[in-house]
Amino acid sequence: xxxxxxxxxxxxASGISLYDKIRQDMKKAMIKKDTGVRDTMRLIMxxxxxxxxxxxxxxxxxxxxxxxxxxxTDDDLLNIIRTFVKSEKTVLEFKxxxxxxxxxxxxxxxxxxxxxxxxxxxxxxxxxxxxxxSPMQAMGTIMKHFGKLADxxxxxxxxxxxxxx
Numbered sequence: 001x002x003x004x005x006x007x008x009x010x011x012x013a014s015g016i017s018l019y020d021k022i023r024q025d026m027k028k029a030m031i032k033k034d035t036g037v038r039d040t041m042r043l044i045m046x047x048x049x050x051x052x053x054x055x056x057x058x059x060x061x062x063x064x065x066x067x068x069x070x071x072x073t074d075d076d077l078l079n080i081i082r083t084f085v086k087s088e089k090t091v092l093e094f095k096x097x098x099x100x101x102x103x104x105x106x107x108x109x110x111x112x113x114x115x116x117x118x119x120x121x122x123x124x125x126x127x128x129x130x131x132x133x134s135p136m137q138a139m140g141t142i143m144k145h146f147g148k149l150a151d152x153x154x155x156x157x158x159x160x161x162x163x164x165x
Contacts, residue, residue, distance in 0.1 A: 008037055009108030016072040018109065040105050047080045048072065076164070082108050112151045119158045122146075135159045 007028065010021045026041035028034075051072055052064035067076070088103045114122075123142055129135045142155050 008105065012074065012111065018077045019069065019072050020075065022109070037105060038102055040102060043084065044077070044080055047083075050080070051076050078110060078148075081106055085110070096099060097138055113154075114146050116154060116158050119146065119155055120162060123158065123162065129162065135163045 008025050010016075010018050014021070016024075022041055022044055024030070026038060026045065029037035030040060049066050051067040053067055053071065054062060054064050056062050085103065085106050088100060088106065092098065092100060092103065119142065122145065123129075123138065127138050127141055129138055132138050136156070136159055139152070139159060141154055142159075143150065143152060146155070
């Protein structure tokens, strides 16, 4: 799977929806007989039926229906990919490994995570830590700003380091 970084992956700035990019990469992988990428795209696409919309039937009963392709958002797909990433990290931890081709491929479709330096800089610029009894109490504010682009453990570590300095 060498060279996949240049050919596959997604970036919000690319101007194409993640849904379309996954479908394009699936076709490309099939043509190139790149089974690892093909199988990963199939896995993601196989989870599409889990994306549902709540509806109310004429009888008043509440139920759900599968989202149509045009209703699937980038965030829906990012959540599917994050689930697979979390699962793969658990498997790797069990095997005492740090990464896999599968994990690296999945990460190509996720937004880049904030670095510890970016988190610390934003915190220094936007949060008055003296207002809190402990810097750890600022964690909610920081996580709210970065959302899924920051890992809670990483933010905790940054705050611990800031507390010491």
